[in-house]
Amino acid sequence: MTGNFSINGTELRISLRGDEVLLDVLRDLGYTEVKEGCREGACGSCLVLLDGVLVNSCQVLAASALGKQITTVKGLGTFHQPHRIQEAFVEAGAVQCGFCTPGMVLATFSLLKKNPRPTEEQIRHALDGNLCRCTGYVKIIEAVKLAAERMSADA
Amino acid sequence: MAEIQWYFPSELEEVPDILAQEGVIPHSGGTGILWGGMTRIRGLMDVGRLDLKFFRTQEGLIELGAGLSYSETAAALDSAGHLLNRSLPAAATEPLRNRISLGGSISMFPYWSDLMGPLLALGAELHLVGKNSGTWSLEEYVQKRDLRQNALIASVRLPDLPWKGAYYRFTRTPTDRPAFSITVLLRPGAEHIEKARVVVVGCSGRYRRLTGVEKVLEGSEVRSDPSELLEGAAEQVDVDFPARMGFSAEYLKTCAAVELKRTVASALNSSLQSRQANPGSAS
Numbered sequence: 001m002t003g004n005f006s007i008n009g010t011e012l013r014i015s016l017r018g019d020e021v022l023l024d025v026l027r028d029l030g031y032t033e034v035k036e037g038c039r040e041g042a043c044g045s046c047l048v049l050l051d052g053v054l055v056n057s058c059q060v061l062a063a064s065a066l067g068k069q070i071t072t073v074k075g076l077g078t079f080h081q082p083h084r085i086q087e088a089f090v091e092a093g094a095v096q097c098g099f100c101t102p103g104m105v106l107a108t109f110s111l112l113k114k115n116p117r118p119t120e121e122q123i124r125h126a127l128d129g130n131l132c133r134c135t136g137y138v139k140i141i142e143a144v145k146l147a148a149e150r151m152s153a154d155a
Numbered sequence: 156m157a158e159i160q161w162y163f164p165s166e167l168e169e170v171p172d173i174l175a176q177e178g179v180i181p182h183s184g185g186t187g188i189l190w191g192g193m194t195r196i197r198g199l200m201d202v203g204r205l206d207l208k209f210f211r212t213q214e215g216l217i218e219l220g221a222g223l224s225y226s227e228t229a230a231a232l233d234s235a236g237h238l239l240n241r242s243l244p245a246a247a248t249e250p251l252r253n254r255i256s257l258g259g260s261i262s263m264f265p266y267w268s269d270l271m272g273p274l275l276a277l278g279a280e281l282h283l284v285g286k287n288s289g290t291w292s293l294e295e296y297v298q299k300r301d302l303r304q305n306a307l308i309a310s311v312r313l314p315d316l317p318w319k320g321a322y323y324r325f326t327r328t329p330t331d332r333p334a335f336s337i338t339v340l341l342r343p344g345a346e347h348i349e350k351a352r353v354v355v356v357g358c359s360g361r362y363r364r365l366t367g368v369e370k371v372l373e374g375s376e377v378r379s380d381p382s383e384l385l386e387g388a389a390e391q392v393d394v395d396f397p398a399r400m401g402f403s404a405e406y407l408k409t410c411a412a413v414e415l416k417r418t419v420a421s422a423l424n425s426s427l428q429s430r431q432a433n434p435g436s437a438s
Contacts, residue, residue, distance in 0.1 A: 059184075063201070
């Protein structure tokens with residue numbers, strides 16, 4: 001089957017099999033910032049925003065996403081113009097190997113969009129679908145708090 | 156494997172003909188389909204273009220569109236302090252809660268479901284479209300295989316009654332699947348508990364309504380020290396479990412009896428607080 005995706009604002013017409021998951025389609029198209037981890041929806045490394053909603057791309061059949069807006073972490077900011085959340089992750093030292101970081105940043109974006117001033121408990125709940133095997137989460141939670149402060153100050 | 160055909164109906168009238176085809180099933184969030192494997196599936200009917208994401212309250216009923224995700228359902232019920240608003244935010248993880256739909260979750264009914272216990276206890280009804288169009292009780296839907304075939308769950312209807320309740324899930328970590336869950340609902344009167352519903356999900360046979368425990372609770376006085384009542388309720392717990400998640404069947408059964416007492420105590424406490432806040436009120 002064929003159909004259109006809008007990925008980070010770019011319209012693409014692609015062909016895909018009916019049983020393909022969004023994760024594979026995105027990575028085949030070169031969006032390798034969407035990481036392949038557990039493929040079970042448990043680790044959060046493949047997170048994307050689908051019409052603005054945070055989802056595990058390994059748990060989304062690609063055909064069901066046709067015609068929708070997909071945002072990967074590169075859709076939030078670039079190396080030269082990073083998003084406030086990406087800056088906060090760097091400044092707080094919340095990145096070690098970096099494999100979980102795209103998912104963490106998108107989960108943070110999703111949280112702060114709904115709740116600009118989350119409590120630590122709300123941050124932990126919002127990141128419950130993201131596993132990090134390096135940092136132990138302390139720096140990540142600090143990064144989310146820092147991003148919330150900066151974004152609230154900007155608003 | 157043959158190519159899977161996708162269907163994208165925009166009207167409910169299109170659904171029966173699509174689902175009448177062999178091997179075609181509804182697709183909502185898709186998480187259950189991926190978990191169950193796709194080898195027998197010939198076609199998927201995506202419900203995304205149907206109007207199944209609604210929340211209505213009317214004439215003593217809450218009606219939830221079956222396309223609502225767990226997150227959307229919890230948000231819709233937020234102001235009501237509903238039991239589902241306690242169980243659903245505990246299920247799975249944030250991105251999965253954004254994807255798992257009510258209809259998909261009901262049709263799959265895994266043993267770790269955080270939806271089915273509350274729905275069964277609340278006496279939910281389902282509006283089906285397809286081979287068996289109409290309104291059916293959730294218990295019938297679960298028990299009769301024929302009802303589930305070639306059918307789309309369009310909405311879930313819940314009686315909007317003044318229950319006080321508690322929900323417990325037995326897990327190793329907060330984001331774990333529960334090995335079992337317990338739902339306790341009580342309808343307190345001015346002095347006594349008028350109605351009780353107790354449902355265990357994850358036991359042998361997938362779920363069990365503990366009518367023996369309900370009988371002990373119904374008619375009992377709402378007291379500040381319910382220890383005698385709890386002991387009486389625990390004596391009526393008659394439920395078995397299969398070994399799973401590294402737990403033996405016997406261990407799960409022992410834990411279920413202990414946790415049932417605690418969950419009943421929590422529901423009783425909720426009823427007591429309600430009575431103290433509104434003396435003489437039946438809710």
